[in-house]
Amino acid sequence: MSNEEFRLLRDFIHGYCGIYFEETSRFLLENRLARRLKQHGLGRFTEYYHFLKYDKQREEELAAAVDILTTNETYFFREEYQLKALTEEILPEIRERNRAKRTLSIWSAGCSTGEEPYTIAMLLLEQGIWSDWKVDIFGSDISQRVLASARKGVYRGNAFRATPEALKGRYFTPEGDGFRIADRVRNWVSFASINLFDSGKTALVGTMDIILCRNVIIYFDQTKKKSVIGMFLGKLADGGFLLLGHSESLINLSTAFTLRHFRHDMVYQKPVHAGAARSET
Ligand SMILES: C[S@@+](CC[C@H](N)C(=O)[O-])C[C@H]1O[C@@H](n2cnc3c(N)ncnc32)[C@H](O)[C@@H]1O
Structure with missing residues (x-):
């Protein structure tokens, strides 16, 4: 070359x-x-x-x-401390905020083979309080290959390296040399092919309470990172949360978010409305 x-x-x-x-x-x-x-x-x-x-x-x-x-490395229950912040601190806050409409929308942007959105579905099922809510968990990726695998829902070895045995037993059944995810988990998750820079496609994504975009923007340069973060800001409901990977931050990318210091992790939040942003940064 x-x-x-x-x-x-x-x-x-x-x-x-x-x-x-x-x-x-x-x-x-x-x-x-x-x-x-x-x-x-x-x-x-x-x-x-x-x-x-x-x-x-x-x-x-x-x-x-x-x-x-693309680099598609992922596994179930990745970044445990952030998931604890999600289940113990973020979700209760959204549940309170959305109690009248009883809807919860979560987008796993760059979901690879599906472990991330399925993890969220399992965590919600474990909480046992969402069955009478309209819950949408949406996984998207640019790669068709990983999405086919996500839809298939059969996983092996490494995908389970952080999965508690009890949860593996509850939500998977052995199949061949792997394990198939239970339909009750799969039914909560939908998948679509979306290039995060295809504005025609991202325009079709609705308003989200939570966006997870973990270990995706590390592969982008500064200009593209800014553009995708700006798009997420537009997609989040007021007070919605943006969860990045542990090595990623919005430093030098955006000042539009508030950094919330939860007990288990720090997470970015879109201010509830202009002027009411919490000054916890
Ligand atoms: C390392 S994986 C992260 C998977 C998961 N979020 C996690 O943290 O475990 C990164 C994913 O981002 C996807 N990706 C890269 N560029 C993208 C783009 N422009 N639009 C959508 N997805 C993209 C890749 O195909 C890959 O599956």
Whole structure:
């Protein structure tokens, strides 16, 4: 891959889905895309760039490229302390706020193979107080491959590394060399393919009480991070919460959120209304 080819492909991928390959990740990009060149019998990366940009099969090829360029690492009950803040502190607050309409909407943006939204569904089922509420848990990802796996709902080994045995026994049944998630968990979760930078698609997402976007924006550069955080701000209800991964923060990205200091974790909140923002930062 020449310098020019690297720059063209890197900028194209960045523009499409926010993922930014630094110079240090050049060989990663080259190795992964080399498989696609081979698949199409193309000799040069420039030809592949033109294929991605202009071919009539460009949509399918972009999907295939995204499937191999994204990092999809995830597991059930990831970041336990944050989930404790969610169940013990955030959800009671939303329950109180929404008690008249009895609705709860949660978006797992960048849900990969589904462990994150299914974890939320299990936690809500464990609480046993939501059955007469309209609960929507929505998982989305840009990668079709991971979404197919999420919809299938069969998991193995590593996915369970933080799962309490009792919960595994309650919500999964053995199938082949893995475990299938129970229908009562699956029925609470819906999935859709959404590129977070596709404004046509994100426009279709409704107002959320909670957005989890954990371990997703770390792959974006500053401009794309700002753009996606701005979109989340627009999607959250007043007083809604944004849960990022433990290594992610809004420092230098947005001042529109309040940082709430809960007992178990610190979480970003959209102010209840302008002027009433809590000054806990
Ligand atoms: C490391 S996984 C995180 C999964 C889960 N949120 C967690 O923390 O365990 C990151 C996911 O973000 C998705 N992703 C990356 N860029 C995206 C984009 N532009 N739009 C939507 N999803 C994206 C990837 O496909 C991948 O599945």
